[in-house]
Amino acid sequence: MNSEESFFERDLVLIGAGHTNCLFLKMWAMKSNPSLRVTLINPDPISSYTGMLPALVAGLCAKSDAQINLFSLCRATGTRLIIDTVKKIDKKKSQIMCKTGRIVNFDLLSINIGSNSVPLINGFKKFGCSVRPLASFQERWENFLESINEKSSLVICVIGGGLASIELSFAMDIRLKETELEDFKIKIFESGKAFEKLSPNQQRYLKTKAKLRKIEIIENTTIKEVSNNGLVQKNGNLVHADFIISCIGPQPNDLFKKSKIENKDGYVCVDETLRVIGFQNAFAVGDCAHFPSEAVDKSGVYAVRQAPILHKNILKFLKNEQLIRFKPQSDYLKLIVYEDASAIFLRNGVAFSAKWVWSLKSFIDKKFITNFKKLSDMVTKDLENAQSNSQKMLCGGCGSKVGNVILESSLRKLSDPGSKHIVSEIGDDAAIIKFNSSFQALTTDHLRSFTKDVWLQSKITALHALGDIWAMGSNPEIALTNIIIPESSNEIQKRTIEEIIDGANSVFGAEGVKIVGGHTSLGKEIVIGFTLGGFSKKQPKTVDKACVGDQIILTKPLGSGVLLAGEMRFEGEGQHLKNLFDAMCQSQSSIAKVLSKVANSMTDITGFGLAGHLLNIVSKSNVGAKLFLDQVPVYPGAKNLIAKDIRSSIFENNYMYTEKMIIKTTANTDILFDPQTSGPLLATVPKDKVKGVIAAGEDFGFHCKVIGELTNGKPYIEVL
Ligand SMILES: Cc1cc2nc3c(=O)[nH]c(=O)nc-3n(C[C@H](O)[C@H](O)[C@H](O)COP(=O)(O)OP(=O)(O)OC[C@H]3O[C@@H](n4cnc5c(N)ncnc54)[C@H](O)[C@@H]3O)c2cc1C
Incomplete structure (x- = not known):
């Protein structure tokens, strides 16, 4: 299986999580070639298994019985998952253009994008x-x-x-x-x-x-x-x-015509070895391919049968060996869901329905999905064994941050040479340097990888780092990069760094931030970080100016820590993770500008969770806080994972904040200690300004919530 230790030399990119590509990954995991970096690009975080779709529509099975969670499949097989839609393939440059505007390089392709059913009917x-x-x-x-x-x-x-x-x-x-x-x-x-x-x-x-x-x-x-x-x-x-x-039957995808790849009526032409005609380093399989023999229907059965051939041919292609042929059968068994526990049998002109046909169909379909689940179970077992050998699984993102208690005690030893320019205390979001009448905010952040998609990781890390500057009411302007990537061929290193820079630039460009330099080195695993500078004419927003009566506002939900921890353990729904990544990619600059005008204090929630960051505000401002637990917004899926006892690496450290809280701890309160990556802004706002913030938030796509208020008391948080 591919791992961080692999020395990658070439890129195999799978476009579309159709049946063949998914089965290919399962086979690949068993017999891998560690020099090949495998990437899967698909618009959705799941792949639907066609055999089970009718049963799912009928309500006769659960989603997990009919869908493959691509986050789990890719984690189990060491594959890079990119949730995106391929818009064009540049055969000459060996590049793929995606809907988000990103470019992915490849050495070898397997295209399995299925077909459409959109009729050319007005409306x-x-x-x-x-x-x-x-x-x-x-x-x-x-x-x-x-x-x-x-x-x-x-x-x-x-x-x-x-x-x-x-x-x-x-x-x-x-x-x-x-x-x-x-x-x-x-x-x-x-x-x-x-x-x-x-x-x-x-x-x-x-x-x-x-x-x-x-x-x-x-x-x-x-x-x-x-x-x-x-x-x-x-x-x-x-x-x-x-x-x-x-349900008009398969219609071709326009990708091949747009990319000027040889096609028959929009279906990409392949030879008998499944290789694309006139495109030496590409295979195409399933519905999207036009096979030379008439026998191949647009059907899931053929897509499934092509998987072992694709697997063998990719291995042979890498070794420069002769490819083998796909020999399709002329007819195949069709089993149709008819009613609860009865199905119709169709083959060789015969048709009948029976309960045993349903049992046969269930057996075949369940086996297909179960085999994917077994793969995750196998890797989970390996992980459990590793844990029992006391190698604790370390989270990515802010889940791997060093605990506050450890940090505080280490930082006590810092000397203070005294500088007339430094006007901030340790513990705020960014350091503040005053020059004449303007203020410069300086911050640094780096994140251990929580996805193999470095473009996405870079984008989220950039937004995560910007949170510190925005929370100070400052305008970000410059960035320096800190990048560690694993050893690989020069070409793969170049591609990886380009993706990281491109991901960061997609954020910084829109925010008017210029990357002016940085440092890059090789290491065991991917770490991406940014040092940022921002400027403002106004006094920055610090955490020590919160006032009694202020309402506590949160700009986004909590739960990124536990959702990412769940993903590492093959838990959680693909769609929930996709929603999380979308939310993590949302820039908060617009809402930060609104808040910076009215908030008395502001911070961004990161590794120490809501409890840690709110305690920072109350202790520095010397006020108390009441927190309304049922008002705290939580990402879909996070509570289910907490109920399954899943927690981030830093959770236990964060739990120590309960010492400064009046709280009856239950599983429901655990969300308060969940570390956040690219987390929400937390602001304390005078009561009469709250309506305006919420209305402005809605305009910018944020459902800001009032989750508590500041009180005239000791710097404690009372959870109600
Ligand atoms: C209701 C219904 C029932 C069916 N029942 C059966 C059955 O019982 N047995 C059977 O054999 N066949 C059945 N079929 C046919 C079967 O669904 C298809 O033939 C089969 O899904 C084709 O599989 P595939 O691997 O080619 O691609 P698909 O399974 O269609 O997967 C293609 C994947 O590519 C992704 N994709 C699309 N465009 C892009 C892009 N530009 N970039 C990146 N990714 C992209 C899609 O999101 C999707 O995940 C049925 C079809 C329908 C509609």
Whole structure:
């Protein structure tokens, strides 16, 4: 398995977490080539397993039974995960352009981006929902289910009359029967004949089954428009619809045409070894590829069967050996979810339904997902063994900060030569130097890696470091970089540093900060840091000016420490981590400017958690604080992980703050001691200014919350 100790020489980039690429990673983990850095780029943090999608839609299985958590898969296999969408591939430069604007270099590619189902029908993009990508469909289906509570009857229209649309319709029918709905209708619209690719016997069978379930199939009908009210047929008839789904069969992704890569009607042309024609260092697999033989349908079955060939051929490619051929079978077994615990069997023209078919389908599908889970379990066991050998797992980000108690006692030994320019005390967010009438804020921060995506890590570290400058009410202007990267080939080192600088620049550029220098060295693991300077004409915001009666405001939720700690242990949902990373990437400069005008004191919450940073304010300002626990915003998923006993490395040190708190500790109060990376700003604001802050926050995309108030008492925090 790839690890920090690997000496990387080349980059293999997997575009799309389709079935083949996911299976490839599983195989790769077992028999790896440590000189290859493997990267997976996918827009979502999960990959949906097509076999289980209908069961998930029907509510017959949990999300975790139907989806692969890509954070877990990538951690278990030592893969770099980049959550992004590839917009273009530059074959000549061997570079990939992503939606976020970042560039990823590669030496070898495996493209597995599936297909779309978005029809060229007026209004569809606005009012319709495509079944592909499967992950987004599932999310929209859940949102729709939530919205139907107020309705007593509804109509779902499915455009396209193939196998996928009937299976989806059966699944939706199962699920809707479980709701409070008094009445609902599912209608399938097909421009030609439904199930045309199947035998006449199979077509008849499926139509009879649809009738039994009151699913209407309307054939020879073209839909010309989709609106808020429903579908408009070619003859002008309007069919009312509450949810419009396109299941028109696979449509090509525009990536290959845009990238000028050889394609047939938008599908990338591959030879029998799965190598892209005219693109020596690229393979393409699954739905997105056009295979020379007619036998290959756009189906998950073929995508799965291509995985061992892709694995072998990538190994052979690296060794310069002759590649092997993929030999597709002409027909394959199709198993369709029909009703709870019964499925339809389709093969060689035969069609029937039975309970044992359901059992067979469940067995095959569960095995697929379970094999991925086993991989995480294996690595977890290794980790547990390492821990029992007393090598404690160390968190990344601010979770690995040295505890405050240790720091305070060490810093006592510092001498004070006295300088007329230094006007700050140790313990504030940044050092303040006064020159004539202006103030300079200076801070430094570095973070141990919490993701293998160094671009993302660099971006988050830049925002994390800026928090100190913003919290002082200062305007950041200059940055120096401090970078440690592992040893690797010169080319990989260059690419890594470029990604780090690019990630940082994407933040600093927007904030008007210039990188003016830095220091870079080789080491055991990636560490990224920034030293920043900011300027202001006004007296900086320090932590010692908070006043009794001030309201305590938090700009973002808490929970980054426990979510990142969970990720290291293969716990937590992929979507929760994606939400966290998105929030960590949100610049707080706008809200900091608002707060710096009205707050009496301000700080940013980092490693010492809410408790530690608030205690810093109350002790320096000599006031007390009341904290309303139920008002403290928490990231989705964080409480579940706390309930599972997951905590960050620094948590125990932070827990010592309870000595200065009036608190009845429970699992719920543990969030107060959770270390934050790129955490919220914490400000104390006079009561009459709070409304303005909250309104301005909403305008800038922050849900600022009042979580307590300052009192006339000892510098303690009382948790209510
Ligand atoms: C309702 C339904 C039921 C089905 N049931 C079955 C079945 O039972 N058996 C079967 O064999 N087939 C079934 N299919 C067909 C099957 O879903 C597809 O053939 C299969 O998913 C194709 O797999 P893939 O590996 O090519 O890509 P996918 O599984 O589609 O994965 C592609 C991945 O690439 C990502 N991606 C897309 N664009 C980009 C980009 N630009 N950059 C980065 N990443 C990108 C996507 O987000 C996705 O994660 C069904 C289809 C539907 C709609």
